[in-house]
Amino acid sequence: MTLLITFIAAIIATFLWYSNEKRDTYKLGTLSLIFWGASLMWFMDFVFEYAELRADYFQQEFADILNDSILGLTVVAIGLVAWLIILLIKDPKGVLKEKFAKKQ
């Protein structure tokens, strides 16, 4: 579930990057790469686990699925926070710079 949720987040972020003209301003490429990086790594993890467990991999308890889903959503939130921090540090629209300049 974690892989699936991160994969969906990566697809949505890529769609936003593709469809938005201000993709460079809002660092949407970075956001999609964050989610793609995690998706690719979890995919590799899935391949190894599937090779070991085969069909049993998909026979999970409801509690495990729920736990994995909450983890997936938390991970997406952390990815978004990381992107927001990068955006605020780079400050492409100069909002923070202007705000601090006004105070001085």
Add this chain to the structure above:
Amino acid sequence: MACFIVPAVEAVAVTAAYFTVKNHEKKIALPKVSESTDFSSKQVKITWSKRLGWLMSLLWGGVLLLAFEHFWHGEIAPFPPFLTAMVSPEDTAEMLHEMATVGVSMAVFVTAVWGAMCGVAQLMVKKIRKTVSSEA
């Protein structure tokens, strides 16, 4: 257990390479178009710092989120030795085996996807260059 450490080591190396290449590119003052996505010039090119920036985002993004997943599952602790698998020699051996198999595969897979991404981008730039030169 600690498979994300292998891509983390790669991420550190790529970050170092990124800053070295970026400084070098500043010195030789490449055309500004490489930083933006302005394809109106024949000189358009994707610099190595840009390419390494993509790999950096892929690796650091993945490492950050996987590290949190390990923390969630109690495989990382906020106190030494930080990795719970390092408490017993059996667990440490299993962790090293996982790093050598899953960890290395993760790093190789992400790098391979990045390589494909760079290849496709290079082909697209070539196509745009051709269009621009035929229009001029």
